[in-house]
Amino acid sequence: MVYGLVFTRTGHGLVVVDSAEIRIWRLHGIRRPTPGPQLLASGNARDVRITHDGRTLAAACDDGVVRLWDLTDPRRPGAVRELPAEHRKLVSVSLGEDGSRVAAGSSEGAAVIWTRRSDGTYRRADTERFQSSVAEAALTPDGRRIAIALSTGAMWLCGLDRRAVCTRRYAADHVGNLAAGLGYSADGRYLAEAGSRGTLRLRDPASGEVLLSLPNPRPLQSLTWASDRPTLYTGSADGGTAHRWSLPLPILLGHTDTISDLALHDRRSLAASAAHDHTVRLWSIHDPHHPVPRGLLRHPTAVTALALHPSGTRLVRGHRRRQRPPLGHHRQTPPPGHRQAPRRIHHLRRLRP
Template sequence: MPGVSRRQTEDLVPQWFADIGDYVTSVTWSPCGQILAAAANGPIQLLDGASGASLHQLSGHGFGTLDLSWSPDGTYLASAGQDGTTRLWDAARGVEVAVLEGGADWVEHVAWSPLGDLVATAAGKHLKLWHPDGTLYHHIQPHPSTIAGLAWNTDGTQLASICYGGIWLWLPGKADPEDGLACQDSLISMAWSPNGRYMASGTQGAAVQVWNLKTDQNSELSGYPTKVRVVAWDAKSRYLATGGATDLALWKFSPTKLAQDAPTVLEGHERIIVALAFQGQGPLLASGGEDGEVYLWQPTRRQPLGRGRHEAAISQLAWHPQDQWLASGDAEGQLTTWQNAV
């Protein structure tokens, strides 16, 4: 494997394994870290975070679940699926409490506001905001094309959506976007920096667009051999990790400069990187590839610190809220949690 020294890379220690039977479409920890929620074509699994024991199987969506999002207090889990609905679940009891009609044949994205007062759903061109009791708060004007992603800023005052042609920034309750960030390309991935200053989006056209939301400055990060599927910010908004091939490109940011002239390139994966996740508090970055490999990196080192292995392509990564475990899911339904012992 090019670029990786086995002597400097420790094997990650698995905490537990679970099999949910099919391609893992979403994995997310409850805010307190006691429950791991995982989705595939079948029921949604609620698993004990420490042991992997099954707590509840939620009936999910008839043709599969596409996205999951927890309420900030961990009471409810929202799921979006291929039956055209978003469903809200009481996590402690394992029961459905509300069904939200998406407005299209499937709901691809769901995002609970950090304030806990609204749930955003994206179905085709339709963006809706809901109260936690399941009543509709606002149906935002249809987008010009299919919505490819949703993200709230960290204080819950703004919602961003992406589609072909740019990023839209919304204030809850307003029919028109507060701002629009134009891009003549198809945006397929997005990440809002934790400090709220930057918005990054990977494109179908093999580039990353980054906007400084304070100054409206825009920069295109190019040089990728293929579309940029995943982007992720570190906890201090200092580093942007991007995956557009087998190599991981790491861009450094500062308050006075949008990005360095060239990224640090981290080599290790033999197939395309499909998942990236920075720790919520610490400095570590996890990457997952179609080669089934999971690597842990420090932004200041070119060699990975740790390595884990699945038999199938990685599909999802999620850090525990206290950074003590990393959860990974793959294309054949295998879930693994890894101890953070590097």
Template sequence: ALAFGLDFHPTERLLAAGLITGQIRVYSCADDGASAERRLGAKPHADACRSVKFSPDGGALFSAGSDRSVQRRDLETNRPVWKLRAAHASAVNVCTPLGPHGVGTGDDEGAVRVWDVRQRGAVMRFDEHSDVVHDLHFELPRLQLASCSSDGHLSVYDLRKGRLEARSDELEEELLCLAPLKGGKKLLAGSDSGVLGVFSWGDFGDFSDRLTPARKPPGGRLTTPGGAEHALLFASADGVLRAASLHPSRMLGEVGRHADPIEALAVDAQGALAATAAHDGTVRLWDVSEAALGRRAARNGGRAEAETED
């Protein structure tokens, strides 16, 4: 079945998948990514499970779905310990943990909500977007939450003060995904045009830089390997997972490919193993260690297959 969401456990080689059937699966992955064994299964959602995220301590799994529900599931007992059946007015597209007790969610109509699992109602409500919220990124040291949307805007919320901190100009392209770079000093945004935009944290009016692949594959998902200062992975609607470097700005090569568009992408905490899920119903594991990416860059001959602009 098609997986809409993927996430790796923060300390163990476990991979969670949220399926179109409303089910979740947790797999134990071999260190080399050659195999995976199912460890846990459940059906927390009546409709598609669109997003899954492990809690920071790895003891629970958050999930959000088209049925408008959000829940936190204890992994030891495989039972929900917190659940909201109608958390939003429309399908919940994304969730992300916010420290030990919080979770942020975004829906198909542009609403962003912040929840405390010790309470029932939303503790913060933001309605800055006019279209589907595709991704959320929580920057813990700053206690700020960023959201991106099909309306072409990035919004950043100050969770200490419970208010909008910044909003980008309309960028004339759908923003589909977010990933931090350089220890949170930069924030990457993937777009439907295939351009990867770079925001400098605190300066969110427009991109400070752009990485434009020469072939400009249609946008999809984006992530940065754990501990990598400049490397990034992006998965596209052409079914290809690619690696790139931001400084210097160049493509490191193709990591792997599916026959159909890639829907979800995750990388483990060590930055050594990536997982992709595609419309062909498969989930695949890839070696994205520093050594493996270095070999791909060498095979690529160091060709500058990307352009940047200030």
């Protein structure tokens, strides 16, 4: 069984983690690959990752050790470094962009974080423990935050200080099914989650809020981001199907309820969206295929309508006004088919040029 695949920095080699060993295979165009250096003569590795620059390879092993190799020259890999986790059955591993931080998840209910010292050695900085098995753990490219997915479907986020210690742990939106894959995009703008029931979710990287759910007809097994562009690849658990998703999508992400109105200002390349989640979101649409968030306006009730002033510097928003009935008054239910006109209160907001 193959547990992981990663290309070397030049693309001339492929690291294969299977049930027998970890080995670099030499690629020769369309010709059959030939075996290269063997990194580990054991089949206990369960996950493998490589840094953005291709210099550091990490493997999470079932014996509770993360193993690192220097692949600056894939033809002559550096000696293995071993990072004991004090928890067996490691199932996932993640690296910061430069390899200075390493994280691993264990099915024994722990996520372990290491940080690199100035002399190049690593020390175990923190261990986060949970009541359930850890299915996936992912570091942001800058190594300042970690996302941890549990076998129950719950997800936790931790902010890491300069010592790589979790200073605040908080729960993200719980959607109810196991994350079979988890990873931050190379620019850190998205946290992607491959749901075991077939849904690909994009989350806010800081809060974990679900921004967008993309259905997939088959259960998902894995995901990976391209290192040089916002492109996501997913693999299904049955049927051997893989999909490619190009991001960012030309979709205004972030609302959590019905979007009631939209307003555009072509000259200022500005868009505004109103929703029943009590918010108005502002967007820069200089490139319509890559909308950029510009601001968030909150309101105590659902926003039902909006308009942008011709100058593009003011916004009017309307909502259904809630009125308290007089003391002792019993509110009557309107007859079927009756539609009550919304009572709109207009608020002016001056926008930054």
